[in-house]
Amino acid sequence: MIKETNFKQIPVEEFKTPFEKGLDPKNRWVILARVIPWEKLAEIYTKNFRKDYGRPATKTQIIIGAIIIKHFMKSSDEDTIELIRENPYLQYFLGLSGFSHKPVFHPTLFVKIRKRLGPEVFEKMTGEFFTAVNALKAEQSKGKKKAATADENKDGEEKQHQGQLILDATVAPADIKYPTDLDLLNTSREQSEKLIDRLCKNLDGIEKPRTYRRVARKEYLSLIKQKKKDHKKIRKAIRKQLNYLRRNIKSINTLLDICKSRDQLVDYQNLHIFWIIQEVYRQQKQMYDQIIHQTDDRIVSVSQPHVRPIVRGKSGKEVEFGAKISASLVDGYIYLDKMSWDAFNENKDLKKQVENFKERFGFYPEVVIADKIYGSRENRDYLKEHGIRFSGKVLGRPPVLTEESAEELKKRRKKFRKEQGKRNGIEGKFGEGKRKYNLERIKAKTAMTSESWIATIFLVMNLARWLRDYFFVFFQDGLQVDKLVSFLCLLSLNMGTNYNL
Secondary structure: OOOOOOOOOOOHHHOOOOOOOOOOOOOHHHHHHHHOOHHHHHHHHOOOOOOOOOOOOOOHHHHHHHHHHHHHHOOOHHHHHHHHHHOHHHHHHOOOOOOOOOOOOOOOHHHHHHHHOOHHHHHHHHHHHHHHHHHHHHHHOHHHHHHHHHHHHHHHOOOOOOOEEEEEEEEEEEOOOOOOHHHHHHHHHHHHHHHHHHHHHHOOOOOOOOOOHHHHHHHHHHHHOOOOOOHHHHHHHHHHHHHHHHHHHHHHHHHHHHHOOHHHHOOHHHHHHHHHHHHHHHHHHHHHHHOOOOOOOOOOOOOOOOOOEEEEEEOOEEEEEEEEEEEEEEOOEEEEEEEEOOOOOHHHHHHHHHHHHHHHHOOOOOEEEOOHHHOOHHHHHHHHHOOOEEEOOOOOOOOOOOHHHHHHHHHHHHHHHHHHHHOHHHHHHHHHHHHHOOOOOEOOOOHHHHHHHHHHHHHHHHHHHHHHHHHHHHHHOOOOHHHHHHHHHHHHHHHOOOOOO
């Protein structure tokens, strides 16, 4: 049976909302707004601002809160502003005194914010957030805190090694097309043709040099559309695109000599593109002449020349194109220790990450759990010197086993497997960031804004982790036991199971 309803929409003024009684104090945005140290974050954000000059800046809580909302909701700049405009809880999170239909700021301000902020600023913000969280935990468990403080200050001794430090590295891929030599040369050729058009437009009485753009485009498409591309055909196509690009670069330099000034390229962006396509031509010509596929500081994108190929050796993704990240995981919270656009060996970061642990918590970890790449002799000697155990295979030949040593080896292997299982936690964090918070596709265009994007994701992941911990404690304290009882009773009726509650 289908019961038809009246499809005539009522006037929007008559639509009833549940907000006459106020907002729900148990909402996640209301809870999160209480724990974030807005005043401390404002001091970090406004450190380089002038107080006696310029236009008044947008409220700091609105700026930082909007960035958090953007990555929490995995939305674009424009959609984030619309979400804030439509949701009263988000407006409360931003510190507004009442609901408003007006946008808090223009979406283009997000770009300026990402340029203004950087990984160092977000690292300081994350530190302030953890300080606030630790203070909140201390208030909830005053008895435990007193006992721990007494043990720590006993006889003036330092706190012993505690906790586990889990280390790993990953890549945050940039939002670029998968690069091939032929595609990169074709893009550079098209950009050079645009520069020639712009220069000729500004120079009166100058005949435009020939670019053969139609022929070059036709030859490029004739190979790209083929399903199976022979190596000789690809090499021949690359040679032709190199010749077209070389001719265009020569024409641009001739036109610049005529105008006696590079200002004819109108702005710095066009001049920057001209530098990039010249470097692309140099690299591609070198690889073509030497019949190799590797060069230093290889450019893989004309629009994002800072991106470098990172060889990871993963199944299905042997090479990724983006920033390499070295991170550490402690008690479910992840810390961004290093970020670089060039490939690096992550085992060189172990010492710094251990010292960062000591600086954050006041003591060294009991054990470092990491991949075997971190288990170099230098790192093992450093950890042994500081009384830290490394969870990894023992170097050298296996010892001659007796009954006692065999039993000891069995226990050690069991402990090793258990600790290596905990290493999956940081892999899961990377997966959470890439699957849920756009860490797998950094859509910012410049190196600076991309670094801010990545650092924001790490901050948001820690906020989300704290929310999950908060709601778990909230549930464990018995504040929602009545809902659990009702749910289990309903479940028993539906399944025919009798729960003795």
